[in-house]
Amino acid sequence: MRKLYIVYLYLSVLSSQNLLLKGQFWSVNQSFEGTLENKPSIQSQLGYIPTLSLLKTFSNERTLDLEWAHRLTGTNSYQDTFNSYDRPYRRWIRYSSNNVEARLGLQKITFGPAQILRPLSWFDTINISDPTGQTDGVEALRLRYFPNDILSLWTWGMNSDSDKYSYGFRAELMTVFGDWGITHHRDENVNSYQIGLLPIVASGSNSRFALDYRFDGIIGFWFEGSSILYDKKSYDLATIGADYTLPIFNGILITSETMHINTRSITEATAASYPNINNTYSVIMGSMPIGLLHQAMALIQWDWQRSISNYYLRWGVTYDRLSFNFSLSVNSSIDNGKNYQQYLSKNLEGFGNILDFTIIYNH
Numbered sequence: 001m002r003k004l005y006i007v008y009l010y011l012s013v014l015s016s017q018n019l020l021l022k023g024q025f026w027s028v029n030q031s032f033e034g035t036l037e038n039k040p041s042i043q044s045q046l047g048y049i050p051t052l053s054l055l056k057t058f059s060n061e062r063t064l065d066l067e068w069a070h071r072l073t074g075t076n077s078y079q080d081t082f083n084s085y086d087r088p089y090r091r092w093i094r095y096s097s098n099n100v101e102a103r104l105g106l107q108k109i110t111f112g113p114a115q116i117l118r119p120l121s122w123f124d125t126i127n128i129s130d131p132t133g134q135t136d137g138v139e140a141l142r143l144r145y146f147p148n149d150i151l152s153l154w155t156w157g158m159n160s161d162s163d164k165y166s167y168g169f170r171a172e173l174m175t176v177f178g179d180w181g182i183t184h185h186r187d188e189n190v191n192s193y194q195i196g197l198l199p200i201v202a203s204g205s206n207s208r209f210a211l212d213y214r215f216d217g218i219i220g221f222w223f224e225g226s227s228i229l230y231d232k233k234s235y236d237l238a239t240i241g242a243d244y245t246l247p248i249f250n251g252i253l254i255t256s257e258t259m260h261i262n263t264r265s266i267t268e269a270t271a272a273s274y275p276n277i278n279n280t281y282s283v284i285m286g287s288m289p290i291g292l293l294h295q296a297m298a299l300i301q302w303d304w305q306r307s308i309s310n311y312y313l314r315w316g317v318t319y320d321r322l323s324f325n326f327s328l329s330v331n332s333s334i335d336n337g338k339n340y341q342q343y344l345s346k347n348l349e350g351f352g353n354i355l356d357f358t359i360i361y362n363h
Helices: 001-016 269-275 337-346
Strands: 018-033 042-057 062-074 082-096 100-107 138-145 149-157 164-177 179-186 193-196 201-203 206-216 220-229 232-246 250-263 278-290 294-303 310-317 322-330 353-362
Touching: 042 082
Parallel strands: none
Antiparallel strands: 018 042, 018 353, 042 062, 062 082, 082 100, 100 138, 138 149, 149 164, 164 179, 179 206, 193 201, 206 220, 220 232, 232 250, 250 278, 278 294, 294 310, 310 322, 322 353
């Protein structure tokens, strides 16, 4: 009887809170041509992310909420066995008041105004070509303080598989001349880190510094730059971008970004072992709503150093909870792409041609 009473009391407490159960189901079917040697020509994936959210409201606009989500995925390549895995997707608890927010656990941390070529993709894997909008999370304690309406201050501490902590801070200032951000992060981990979601991988402890800016006027304009300093090498990335809506049909949003990446060796010995990179990427994207349900998007990306271009087309149909997405990626094959195969799903720039049909159901 005591156990039944505890269960009843627990359910009574939950019923007095804002309890929400939601989730995302997706099905991805892809056909590949001219990709890596060991990549299958046809691949299907099924996935589901159940999400439980709980919100408790207190006096003086204070809230305590939590979120738990788990990612279940199964992949069939038609040339291999069926692979499946599950792992935590989100699991955090948060306290919020008028000027303070504290969140602890596996969470999404993202910042910066760039949309495609993102030097500040330090802790996320957001990819414009992924219609699900999913991104990996990080185990962290993040604090945000809002002393007034124009300034916000962030700080965080992160943990990883190597049990070494990393920490950082960010300040954001909103003015009539635009929004500014300055960020620093010290990473004590020695695990591999993907630079700018490009097929460039570095490892070792490092310090990261960044400056970003956005202004919305007749056109939207932004800048995002970061410098990542390792013991033997440094990576400097800078992106400028702009967008404008053409008054044609229902409005065509044109977005353009250019990123320059440059590496510098700290010593002459390092320069001989690790050749420097000096490259520029550009992208232009157009998107347009067609009626109430349809959305079309076209994207072109250039790699100026290798003189190659990649193309991405997507047509989406969205209902209240259900969406269908048809996409075609036309990409150049890369001979040494196998060195970066584990990062393919995170990159806008793929390998070979990909025909994709994705179904997404959100409840």
